[in-house]
Ligand SMILES: NC(=O)C1=CN([C@@H]2O[C@H](COP(=O)(O)OP(=O)(O)OC[C@H]3O[C@@H](n4cnc5c(N)ncnc54)[C@H](OP(=O)(O)O)[C@@H]3O)[C@@H](O)[C@H]2O)C=CC1
């Protein structure tokens with residue numbers, strides 16, 4: 001991607017924890033200069049200090065993008081650090097915190113994009129959903145799209161109300177998959193495999209199946225390709241399919257409900 005305008009005007013990152021750090025890692029990996037990035041974080045990690053980004057508190061007057069990556073509960077303490085910025089595109093990745101909440105702080109004329117990424121952004125394999133406020137122009141959405149697509153796919157939402165479901169599905173989703181690896185590993189161990197071997201098999205299976213799923217083939221067909229009539233997979237799926245659909249529906253609903261609660 002072409003970071004020219006972003007390099008020239010700079011980027012401010014408010015909060016550099018797990019998600020902000022994952023995205024920053026992706027951008028630096030894709031060629032963004034550390035010197036263009038200004039991070040505000042009370043306790044910078046050793047990794048962050050070693051990146052060479054600005055940590056001195058001095059901010060550009062009109063950064064191209066100001067990414068807000070603090071916890072929703074920390075917003076009140078954190079946002080005042082941005083009060084002197086002018087002519088910037090605010091991009092918030094905070095779960096639950098609405099565009100309206102940011103307009104109340106920055107003004108309705110402020111250009112705001114609400115985004116929901118996920119941690120595979122750290123290896124440029126994330127997916128981020130975005131939606132802008134009324135003040136955000138088509139160019140602003142294109143800029144946010146361009147910047148975020150450096151760390152994975154970007155999808156545009158028709159309405160902010162979709163963001164809670166997105167958060168419950170793809171924002172939180174990597175954790176469900178990692179837990180699936182944990183569960184498959186434990187199940188392999190229960191069948192007598194050594195822990196390291198079970199983990200290796202489970203991790204590679206999920207990664208390989210994920211990569212195959214990205215080929216574009218229908219997941220149902222991919223499942224059928226593994227399932228020999230009256231074979232081992234059929235026996236396994238008869239157990240899994242009885243529970244998983246309902247379990248996943250309840251899982252995503254609980255996460256989406258929590259996102260709604262975080263609106264306050
Ligand atoms: N983790 C994920 O997978 C995803 C997270 N998000 C969203 O990203 C945001 C951050 O989440 P996550 O990275 O997991 O949380 P973290 O706690 O890991 O990161 C938040 C960072 O902000 C710092 N911070 C706290 N107070 C301030 C302040 N006043 N000014 C600047 N920085 C501050 C924290 O420092 P300290 O630790 O010292 O308090 C921490 O480094 C949340 O809003 C979350 O909803 C969105 C999608 C996915």
Ligand SMILES: O=C(O)[C@@H]1CCC=N1
Pocket residue numbers: 095167171172
């Ligand atoms: O757990 C959370 O609240 C954040 C939002 C999506 C993923 N992590």
